Amino acid sequence: xxxxxxxxxxxxxxxxxxxxxxxxxxxxxxxxxxxxxxxxxxxxxxxxxxxxxxxxxxxxxxxxxxxxxxxxxxxxxxxxxxxxxxxxxxxxxxxxxxxxxxxxxxxxxxxxxxxxxxxxxxxxxxxxxxxxxxxxxxxxxxxxxxxxxxxxxxxxxxxxxxxxxxxxxxxxxxxxxxxxxxxxxxxxxxxxxxxxxxxxxxxxxxxxxxxxxxxxxxxxxxxxxxxxxxxxxxxxxxxxxxxxxxxxxxxxxxxxxxxxxxxxxxxxxxxxxxxxxxxxxxxxxxxxxxxxxxxxxxxxxxxxxxxxxxxxxxxxxxxxxxxxxxxxxxxxxxxxxxxxxxxxxxxxxxxxxxxxxxxxxxxxxxxxxxxxxxxxxxxxxxxxxxxxxxxxxxxxxxxxxxxxxxxxxxxxxxxxxxxxxx
Numbered sequence: 001x002x003x004x005x006x007x008x009x010x011x012x013x014x015x016x017x018x019x020x021x022x023x024x025x026x027x028x029x030x031x032x033x034x035x036x037x038x039x040x041x042x043x044x045x046x047x048x049x050x051x052x053x054x055x056x057x058x059x060x061x062x063x064x065x066x067x068x069x070x071x072x073x074x075x076x077x078x079x080x081x082x083x084x085x086x087x088x089x090x091x092x093x094x095x096x097x098x099x100x101x102x103x104x105x106x107x108x109x110x111x112x113x114x115x116x117x118x119x120x121x122x123x124x125x126x127x128x129x130x131x132x133x134x135x136x137x138x139x140x141x142x143x144x145x146x147x148x149x150x151x152x153x154x155x156x157x158x159x160x161x162x163x164x165x166x167x168x169x170x171x172x173x174x175x176x177x178x179x180x181x182x183x184x185x186x187x188x189x190x191x192x193x194x195x196x197x198x199x200x201x202x203x204x205x206x207x208x209x210x211x212x213x214x215x216x217x218x219x220x221x222x223x224x225x226x227x228x229x230x231x232x233x234x235x236x237x238x239x240x241x242x243x244x245x246x247x248x249x250x251x252x253x254x255x256x257x258x259x260x261x262x263x264x265x266x267x268x269x270x271x272x273x274x275x276x277x278x279x280x281x282x283x284x285x286x287x288x289x290x291x292x293x294x295x296x297x298x299x300x301x302x303x304x305x306x307x308x309x310x311x312x313x314x315x316x317x318x319x320x321x322x323x324x325x326x327x328x329x330x331x332x333x334x335x336x337x338x339x340x341x342x343x344x345x346x347x348x349x350x351x352x353x354x355x356x357x358x359x360x361x362x363x364x365x366x367x368x369x370x371x372x373x374x375x376x377x378x379x380x381x382x383x384x385x386x387x388x389x390x391x392x393x394x395x396x397x398x399x400x401x402x403x404x405x406x407x408x409x410x411x412x413x414x415x416x417x418x419x420x421x422x
Contacts, residue, residue, distance in 0.1 A: 015082045016092035016414055018286045018382030025075035028068055028292055031146045035065035038142050057135045061142070063109075064299060067102060071292040074098030089415065092381015095288030096347045102291035103340035106298060110334040113302070117326030127322060129314035136306045143300035150293050177270050178204065182263040183213040188270065190251060197247040199232055202240035215241045217260040222253040225367055252409070273409040283353040283412065284383040287344050294336050302329040350378040353385065357410065361389065364406060370394055373421070384414040393422045 018024070042058030078094040081087065176189040184205030191200045199220055203213060220232040220243065230248075234241040251272045259266040309325030312318040352358060354377065362372050374390040391403055400418040407416050 013083060014087070014090035014380075014415070016090040016381035016384035017078060017082060018092075018095070018284075020286065020289075021075060021079065021382075024286060024289045025072060025079070027150050028072040028075060028289075031149050031292070031296070032065050032068045032072055034142065034146060034149070035061050035068060038138075039065060042138075057139060060139075064295065067105060067295045068292055070098050070102055070105075071095075071288050074288050089380050089386060092384055093347065093379075095286060095382070096344045096379075099287035099291035099340060100344040100348060102295065103337045103344060106291075106294065106333055106337035106340070109298075110330045110337060113326055113333065114330035117323040117330060120323035120326070121320060124319060124323075127310070127313060127319065129310055133307060133310045133314070136303050136310065140300060140303035140307070143296050143303060146296045147293065147300065150289065150296060179257060179268050179270070181259060181266050181268070183217075183259060183266075186213075186257075188255075188257070190247060190272075191242070197249075197251070198245070199234070199243040199247065200240045201234060201242075213259070213263075217262060219258045219260075221256045221258075222247075223256065224253045271405050273405065283379050283385060285343075286382045287340070287347070291340055291344075294340060298329075298333045298336060301332055302326075305329045347379050350376075352377050353379045354412075357385070357412070361387065361407065361410070365389075365391055365403070368398060368406070370398065380414060383412065385412045386415040386417075387413050388417045388419075390419045390421065393420050396422050 039058050039061040042061060043055055045058075047055065074094050074097070078091040081091050084091070176187050179186045179188065184203055186201055187204055188199060188201050190197050192198075201218065215234040215236055218234050218241070220234070222230045222232070230245070232243040232245050232247075235244055253272055255270040255272060257268045257270065305325035305328055306322070309322035312321035347353070358375060358377050361377075362375065365372050371392045371394070372389055373392050374388075376388045378386050380386045387407070389403075391398075391400075393399075398420070400420045403418045403420065404416055407413055407418070
């Protein structure tokens with residue numbers, strides 16, 4: 001029997017979890033612990049005192065804990081399998097799948113509440129107002145504490161055939177860069193700490209270990225999109241060399257570094273790109289935490305409405321207000337459920353999460369004199385987007401590496417695949 005050939009493990013990771021993933025997981029487990037304690041106390045108390053209402057609320061609290069468990073298990077599973085190569089684009093969408101499932105459960109709860117409320121409206125029953133109000137207040141307190149505990153959680157490789165993909169860390173390109181030259185290792189940075197930005201260069205070699213280099217030996221030239229060039233001369237400022245000229249904003253250019261004839265006219269090219277944050281579009285939202293929070297908020301809303309309805313019945317004799325508030329609560333929950341199904345469903349179906357970003361990518365490519373034949377943008381996880389684009393190159397000069405560097409300025413793009421055709 002022939003063994004199944006093993007695919008080579010890629011030299012990069014596909015970990016696209018949200019920034020607060022582990023923190024949110026811990027919050028969710030704490031809420032489960034709270035709900036479980038209250039559930040046990042209510043059920044044991046109900047059995048001891050013979051209160052069916054307490055037992056019923058304890059059982060209701062168990063469904064609350066089960067809903068939180070969906071979120072907690074999703075966080076744990078996503079983290080445990082984050083580097084599992086069976087997941088082509090990581091486990092960032094596990095939370096969205098859990099959020100979608102929770103939204104369906106919320107919709108079912110809304111239907112049950114609505115059905116029961118209509119039945120009570122048509123067939124009124126006797127209500128123990130004092131006990132019911134006390135239990136509603138207890139539920140409200142638990143949900144307020146749960147909401148407080150959960151708060152804050154929501155709130156390059158180059159291949160052949162003209163194809164490449166990149167995993168960008170999106171560090172700001174003003175960070176120091178190191179060049180290996182005939183004069184030894186040189187560090188180049190952009191210094192702008194409270195002063196106009198200028199280039200700074202310093203040698204990383206030990207004195208005497210390489211041929212001496214002087215400021216006059218170095219020539220720096222920036223080339224911006226469109227071909228605009230600017231030269232920079234260096235001067236000695238003590239512990240380094242600094243450019244005489246200031247660097248205009250934005251810091252988005254190619255920098256050509258040349259050494260003089262003593263160093264065989266050595267040349268190197270560095271790329272500086274201004275990161276462009278794209279926080280619009282809602283793709284940073286953790287829908288797993290959002291679903292857990294919506295469960296708590298929905299329960300709290302039902303508790304408040306129940307208290308209002310029970311109070312109206314107890315003090316004003318308006319017994320029909322209890323089922324009416326139930327209907328209102330069902331509608332509120334259904335609305336929240338619809339929004340969660342819509343948003344998580346769009347992610348699971350890989351809908352474009354940010355049309356403005358797609359437009360910006362297309363505009364950037366056209367500014368290079370090329371055109372986009374195909375562009376796909378989708379969400380990989382909270383705060384992580386993937387992009388696949390096919391670029392039609394019109395002059396044969398720019399390859400896929402050029403474009404993966406160009407797109408690195410978009411800070412939300414965590415996985416970029418580029419195909420260039422000529």
